[in-house]
Amino acid sequence: MSIGDGAIVTDESARISRINQPALRILGYSERELLGRWFPEVIPAEDEQGNRLTSIDRPMGQAFLSGKTVSGRAYYRRKDGSRVPVFLTVSPVMVGSKPIGAIELFRDISDEMALERAKDEFVAIASHQLRTPATAVKQYVGLLLEGYSDPITANQKLFLERAYESNERQLHLVQEILKISQLELEKVSLKIESYDIRDIVREALATVQGTINSKQQKVLVKEPDVPVTAKVDREQLRVAIENLLENASHYTWPDKTITISSRRLKDRVRVVVRDEGVGIRAEDFPKLFQKFSRVPNPLSLDVSGTGLGLYWAAKIIHMHGGYIHVASVPGKGSIFTINLPD
Amino acid sequence: MGSLSLVDQILEISQDYLGPAADRFVERQISMHLKKRPETLTKQDVYKLIDWIKLSFALLTNDTGMVEQYAQRLKLVADGKGNEAISQKWSQK
Numbered sequence: 001m002s003i004g005d006g007a008i009v010t011d012e013s014a015r016i017s018r019i020n021q022p023a024l025r026i027l028g029y030s031e032r033e034l035l036g037r038w039f040p041e042v043i044p045a046e047d048e049q050g051n052r053l054t055s056i057d058r059p060m061g062q063a064f065l066s067g068k069t070v071s072g073r074a075y076y077r078r079k080d081g082s083r084v085p086v087f088l089t090v091s092p093v094m095v096g097s098k099p100i101g102a103i104e105l106f107r108d109i110s111d112e113m114a115l116e117r118a119k120d121e122f123v124a125i126a127s128h129q130l131r132t133p134a135t136a137v138k139q140y141v142g143l144l145l146e147g148y149s150d151p152i153t154a155n156q157k158l159f160l161e162r163a164y165e166s167n168e169r170q171l172h173l174v175q176e177i178l179k180i181s182q183l184e185l186e187k188v189s190l191k192i193e194s195y196d197i198r199d200i201v202r203e204a205l206a207t208v209q210g211t212i213n214s215k216q217q218k219v220l221v222k223e224p225d226v227p228v229t230a231k232v233d234r235e236q237l238r239v240a241i242e243n244l245l246e247n248a249s250h251y252t253w254p255d256k257t258i259t260i261s262s263r264r265l266k267d268r269v270r271v272v273v274r275d276e277g278v279g280i281r282a283e284d285f286p287k288l289f290q291k292f293s294r295v296p297n298p299l300s301l302d303v304s305g306t307g308l309g310l311y312w313a314a315k316i317i318h319m320h321g322g323y324i325h326v327a328s329v330p331g332k333g334s335i336f337t338i339n340l341p342d
Numbered sequence: 343m344g345s346l347s348l349v350d351q352i353l354e355i356s357q358d359y360l361g362p363a364a365d366r367f368v369e370r371q372i373s374m375h376l377k378k379r380p381e382t383l384t385k386q387d388v389y390k391l392i393d394w395i396k397l398s399f400a401l402l403t404n405d406t407g408m409v410e411q412y413a414q415r416l417k418l419v420a421d422g423k424g425n426e427a428i429s430q431k432w433s434q435k
Contacts, residue, residue: 012393013409014400038404055401064398065374092397099393267366 004107006086009093010060011101014039026086026108028079045074046083060102063090067099073109085109117185124181131174138167176306180291183315190233190319197228197237197262197269197340204241205260211246215254222261230269230340232320237340240316243309244273244324244336251299252277252333268322271338279330288326289314313338348388349380351424355415358431359399359408371395388420 006023010016016034024031027043034042045058053074055061063070069091075083088106092099141164144152152160182188205219212219241260248258256276263270278297280288287293292307314324321341328334346354349368356364372380375394376387383391396413403409418427 012397012400013406014397040401041404056398058401061398061401064394064401065370067375067394097390099397101397 002107006106006108008039008043008104008106009101010039010104012099014060014102016042017101023106026078026084026106027076033079044077046077047075050075050083059088059090060104063092063102064099067092076106085113087112120181120184123177124185127174127178127181131171131178134167134171134174138164138171141167173306176308180308180312183312188236188319190236192231192233192320194229194231195234195237197230197232197271198223200232200234200238201241201260201262201271204238204245207238207242208245208249212249212258215249215252217249217252217254218257220257220259222259222263224263228262228264228269230264230342232340233316236316237320240313240338241271241273243313244338247309248273248275248277248334248336251275251297253299267342269340269342271340273336274333275335276333279332280326280328280334281330282328285326285328289324346424346428347381348383348385348419348424351419351428352383352388352391352416354428355412355419359412360402367398368395371398385420385422388416392416392420 004022006026007018007020008016008023009018016037016039019031019034024034027034029042039060040055040058045053047053056065058074059070059072062072069089071087071089073085073087075085078084085108086106087109088104090102090104093101093103141160143149145157145160145164201221201223205221209219245258245260252258252275258276259272259274261270261272261274278299280295280297284295287295289310291311293311294307310324317324317338317340322339325337325339326334327337349372352368353364356368360367369380371391371394372378372383372387375391376383378387392413395416396409399412400406400409415427415430418424418430
């Protein structure tokens, strides 16, 4: 906690029992206006789109449900009605093993978000500008290789082929960065319609089948006989599932099995990708869904990737109102579970 | 009514306050805080659960009386007086 952080203490009835000066300054209230008031009502929390978070979804609800400290971002409404983005950490207050309330620490992250947005815009513009000359390089090297200029020697051909491959990797990377920056700038919108998730799983599988075949891995598809319908963006969900399947294949030894299953639960649809791969250490879990993150493991040196696949998948699933859960045992394999709302 | 399990007694009471969300609410509290299956609940578990249920429920309603009454009825279940707890219905004080 820093000196400028807001702090709010609530009692067992979720009423504000203490509040510090920075919290009052950030929210625009006086102490008298907040003490004793019911926290969820007087300080509503919202998501990025301005939807009010339910009591269960706001970090305090999550902290009470898990019994642990929970951190996250949210938007608070100030007294004057304006919105302020905050990063907050909530912990249940315990007396022995008895929970008696909560303490919430938060800080205004308006400046950080403005900086982040400026960075995303810069990356979007820079990657767009980089793509044009890189595409021209590909075109001209391709022309040389195709023999549209003077004849080339065997050595020159070899060098040009390497230049061509490097250029392709560069273009792929630029394309990925551009895609992510568009996502960050909220330029990606979902086209939601009702689909049978089994079809999307099959499409995703068809796309990555080549990668799986090249490692002589087996694929097991488990699905019910009846449609598993959900309202999703077909294209984006397919890419998210592809990313999980590709990841499973990359970090699984040859001859092992990758299992993908889809099914409907009471209030959600679940897609599970299970591999028999190298697995992930628990301490690496937080890094998994971060941008450009590569988790070291026995196969990571053999895999060329941007470290954006899981980040993209998690973002897309989150945009659907769902989440990805991961479970893993090092040396045994990993299970990535997509949960989509009904 | 005497044949109802502890979790069924809790669910019966929770229906009064949470309606159709009762099952999920209670199930989540049990799995997260006790790491147990609902059918294996003991009276000691119910005592532990009451504090967490109370906190989470207090985030859902501004009605302190309702929160207190819900917790009191659950305490009766933990005390082995489930029938009494179920026969009391939620009433606005």
